[in-house]
Amino acid sequence: MDLHYLTVILLGIVEGLTEFLPVSSTGHLILASELLGYDASTWAMFNVVIQLGAILAVVVLYWRTFWAVAMGLLRREPVSWRFLRNLVVAFIPAAIIGLALHDYIEILLGAPQVVAWALIAGGVAILLIERMVKQDLFHGIADIPLARVIGIGFIQCLAMVPGVSRSGATIMGALTLGVERRTAAEFSFFLAIPTMLGATALELLKKGDQIISAAVGWDSIALGFVVSFLVAIVVIKAFVGLVSKHGFAPFAWYRIIAGASALVWLALR
Template sequence: MNEHIIALLLGIVEGVTEFLPISSTGHMILVGSLLGFEGEKANTFEVIIQLGSMLSILVLYWKRYLSLLNFSSIGKPEKKLDAIHIILGVVPAAIVGLLLHDFIKNQLFSPKVVVVSLVAGAILMIFAEKKHGKFTSNTVDELSYKQAFTIGLFQCLAVIPGFSRAGSTISGGLLVGANHKTAAEFSFLVALPIMVGATGLDFMKSLHFLDTSDIPMFAIGFITAFVVAMCVAVLFLKILGKIGLTVFAYYRIVLAAVFIVFVLL
């Protein structure tokens, strides 16, 4: 298959799955395997298009990120999301990711781990839907520092390939009293710094695999992932409160079965 078509298809897959609680890593491994696009070049390509998805969040929430630079609002009695919330939501996973980066890349990036993580993440999501109590935070501005930190702890699960950063953080958000939209929005906001850091580190380690002849392919994937991710993020926020996480959990279980059939067998 033409590599430009492969770039387009994978860009769509990345854009659709990055912010949904269904594991973008799992989908990229599965689709890459089916397309025969694997190896170091494929890994570098995935890093590039992930940055495209992340850019979409910066575009959607640039005003919110800009407001975080107003440190004078920190500690004020009125409720307002500030930089401390984001730091608390990012630091736990950042520390775990830095400490275990090489182990994760060398030992955990395997189809077997992805299958187990898809099912484990699905169980967490179903549990969160059934066990969450009354919602006490209906906007991100109503989140407490304690809630932000707890969601950050749940984000640590996302360092395991296939678990899904969105799935773990949104589940954590529900369990600490955030409604679906609030949990999803906070998940998006803490995704940018953590993913830019992670993909930036991977990008620096992958520079020697890049070649000028790859630029058109990488550009197609990057732009496609950016556009699709932006559309999916907006739509996801509109429908999540109505459909909940359970439907995505069942999808993950089906995906795990597909993984076993097409990748492991």
């Protein structure tokens, strides 16, 4: 297979695998660019679009939930309005802080060492939170109180440091605030939709001409989108069942090992 398309498929798999796991998709894409030696700026549009493929997987898998909420909104059902309120409120801190700190975040995206250390620190944090959290107070997204939703929204902003993981920060933040595991994971999935759409819109607004002019080819972008979508479908289904039975410790140990390995590799290359 042509090396270019092999890279396309590999990056699509990386995005689909890591977008919804607490291991940082952005961090993995940064490390992949270092490992494979490709010019990240040339692939910027590709990386933006394949994230939307992973987001589409959430819409497809949970279309019944979104349909039920939409119908509930039309019928003015309180539970549907609370569901929508919680997603919007949790998204607002990331929107404001992401817009304000965009230029600083861009600098961090070029620092693979930051990714490696963040992977390790996040892994340790997950292990500690797993040991500390015992109470499951809230078993539905609409049931989470507004004050705790705001807290989850601010905790999600930690993921602006590459390697922290948006899903990891959201899930761990939700757990520490009393949200049950499955609900925390699904809240992270749903919150990814406005968060990633907002991040994509900001990226296109600020660097649209530059990104499009450096595109690797729309056939490659389409292939990466499809690969990311299909892999994310499988991952989301497996992830919810896995964390319900075994918790998040396996992902914590993976982060620690991956981060330490990345530090060694970056030091020796």
